[in-house]
Amino acid sequence: MNRQNTQYSITSADSKREEKREARRTSPLPASLTLLFAVAAGLSVANIYFAQPLLDMIALEFGIQPASIGSMITITQICYALGLFFLVPLGDFLNQKRLVLAHMLLTAIALIIVGTASEKSLLLAGFALVGLLAVVVQVLVAFASKLSSPASRGQTVGMVTSGIVIGILLARTFAGIVSDLAGWRAVYYVSAALTLLLAAILFRALPGSHRQPMELSYPQLLRSMLALFVHEPVLRIRAILCMLIFTVFSILWTPLVLPLSAPPLSLAHSVIGLFGLAGAAGAIGAARAGRLADRGFGQRTTFVALLILIASWLPISLLQHSLWALAAGIVILDLAVQAVHVTNQAMILSAQSAAGSRLTATYMIFYSIGSAAGAIASTVVYAYSGWSGVCVLGAAVSTLTLLFWSFTKHHMPAAMRS
Numbered sequence: 001m002n003r004q005n006t007q008y009s010i011t012s013a014d015s016k017r018e019e020k021r022e023a024r025r026t027s028p029l030p031a032s033l034t035l036l037f038a039v040a041a042g043l044s045v046a047n048i049y050f051a052q053p054l055l056d057m058i059a060l061e062f063g064i065q066p067a068s069i070g071s072m073i074t075i076t077q078i079c080y081a082l083g084l085f086f087l088v089p090l091g092d093f094l095n096q097k098r099l100v101l102a103h104m105l106l107t108a109i110a111l112i113i114v115g116t117a118s119e120k121s122l123l124l125a126g127f128a129l130v131g132l133l134a135v136v137v138q139v140l141v142a143f144a145s146k147l148s149s150p151a152s153r154g155q156t157v158g159m160v161t162s163g164i165v166i167g168i169l170l171a172r173t174f175a176g177i178v179s180d181l182a183g184w185r186a187v188y189y190v191s192a193a194l195t196l197l198l199a200a201i202l203f204r205a206l207p208g209s210h211r212q213p214m215e216l217s218y219p220q221l222l223r224s225m226l227a228l229f230v231h232e233p234v235l236r237i238r239a240i241l242c243m244l245i246f247t248v249f250s251i252l253w254t255p256l257v258l259p260l261s262a263p264p265l266s267l268a269h270s271v272i273g274l275f276g277l278a279g280a281a282g283a284i285g286a287a288r289a290g291r292l293a294d295r296g297f298g299q300r301t302t303f304v305a306l307l308i309l310i311a312s313w314l315p316i317s318l319l320q321h322s323l324w325a326l327a328a329g330i331v332i333l334d335l336a337v338q339a340v341h342v343t344n345q346a347m348i349l350s351a352q353s354a355a356g357s358r359l360t361a362t363y364m365i366f367y368s369i370g371s372a373a374g375a376i377a378s379t380v381v382y383a384y385s386g387w388s389g390v391c392v393l394g395a396a397v398s399t400l401t402l403l404f405w406s407f408t409k410h411h412m413p414a415a416m417r418s
Contacts, residue, residue: 029148029156036205037144038163043198044104045137045164046171047111047130047191048076053172053257053272054184061184062120073254073375075124079131081368084361088138089221091357096143097206103136104199108192115188137164138364142356145349147207151294154346158290161342169279169334172253176273224355225362232351232359237408238344239363241302243370244401245337248309250374251394252316252333253279255382259319278327279334289339293346299409301343306402309336310395317391 029037051058051072058064058072091099110133114126141160148156178187216224229235256275260267292301315329348359374397381389 029144029152033147033205033207034144034156034159036202037140037160040100040163040198040202041137041140041160042163042167042170043191043194044107044134044140044167046167046174047107047195048080048134049168049171050175050187050191051076051127052253053176053269054179054187055257056261057179057184057269058123062123064120071376072124072127073250074372076127076131077368077372077375079128080134081365081372083132083135084138084365084368085222085225087132088135088142088361088364089225089358091139091142092355093216093221095208096139096146097202097208099139100136100143100206101199101203103133103139104195104202107133107136108195108199111188111192111195115185115192135361135364138360139357141345142349142360145356150350153349154290154292154294154342156290157345157349158288158342161290161338161345165334165338165341166280169276172276173273176269176271180268180270221358225358228352228355228358229362232348233411234351235348235359235362237412238348239366241340241401241405242344242363243366244397244404245309245340246367246370247374247377248333248394248397248401249337250371251378251390251397252330254375255378255387255390258382259387265320275327275330278330281331281334289342290346293343298343298347299412302340302405305336305339305343306398306405308332309340310398310402312336313391313395313398316394317388319387
């Protein structure tokens with residue numbers, strides 16, 4: 001047996017032991033603790049999305065060209081992907097509570113660097129650190145999944161993921177309001193303070209996490225992620241779906257501030273941020289999608305959500321004619337993305353619970369790839385073809401996502417084909 005298969009066998013043995021322990025747990029995670037996980041995840045992920053409604057202000061201050069504005073988001077997402085690969089897998093072997101607290105303390109420092117940056121290089125370095133450390137979100141998802149009972153895992157993941165999506169979307173509202181009141185730098189100062197406050201609350205509220213024996217060296221731990229990807233078809237398929245849906249998500253949200261802030265609309269950043277509230281409405285469907293996955297209806301949920309995703313681009317394309325149509329399209333698109341995302345995570349975490357951090361990390365690397373690709377493509381397309389070009393791009397990638405799901409649905413394990 002080669003080294004890769006040996007690592008996979010170790011992972012499988014760990015999974016069997018963990019499943020026996022989980023079988024004895026029948027009570028779902030307390031609602032108050034689930035809510036705390038959701039809030040912590042939401043605030044942590046918001047840090048990498050504050051920049052989106054502030055792109056024009058930051059670009060103006062630092063002399064960044066319009067076609068290159070998306071580079072700030074791209075750098076953050078690339079470093080997020082690096083953090084997923086190098087940091088999140090440690091959650092399978094280290095004390096998860098301590099890992100969460102360390103990430104949040106370092107995140108507060110990174111946010112202060114962004115807020116005090118006086119040069120473009122320092123600003124980009126701050127964004128890079130924020131992206132690298134924001135992977136604490138995935139440690140929280142895996143931690144919550146581990147603490148929940150198998151029968152309610154999808155619902156728990158759905159609730160925590162709701163917090164993540166609400167954090168992503170309300171980040172724009174928060175950033176828009178605070179920047180109008182006190183400038184864009186104040187957004188990062190306030191977030192640093194909130195992050196420190198939340199770290200103190202988590203220190204008191206989170207249960208201790210058992211440190212598992214480190215049976216793999218750190219390089220072997222990282223290679224085991226590749227073994228999981230090779231041997232778990234549900235991870236491969238759902239990771240690519242993740243990449244595609246978040247490419248679509250980023251195609252919408254990255255350039256949205258540009259037509260809304262430009263004539264003839266010329267909306268204030270606080271008003272633009274309110275569109276995040278419309279998107280947050282879509283996050284309500286997350287827990288429901290998780291419950292459907294628990295009941296074995298993940299594939300049906302995915303199919304319906306992807307049809308809705310394609311349809312959402314019609315009202316979104318009416319931005320110049322009706323802001324109400326735009327808001328409706330945002331709700332529909334975010335609901336669809338959220339439903340698929342929650343279903344994806346519920347499916348992959350049910351595959352091998354003992355490898356939850358590595359499964360989540362591998363899956364979310366594809367999220368970062370999709371987000372970065374969407375940020376680059378959408379800002380370049382907007383620079384040359386305007387909002388209509390962005391909508392065509394978004395609809396095309398949405399259609400590609402449905403086609404990919406259709407071609408791969410029969411390759412899923414039999415128990416996950418409903």
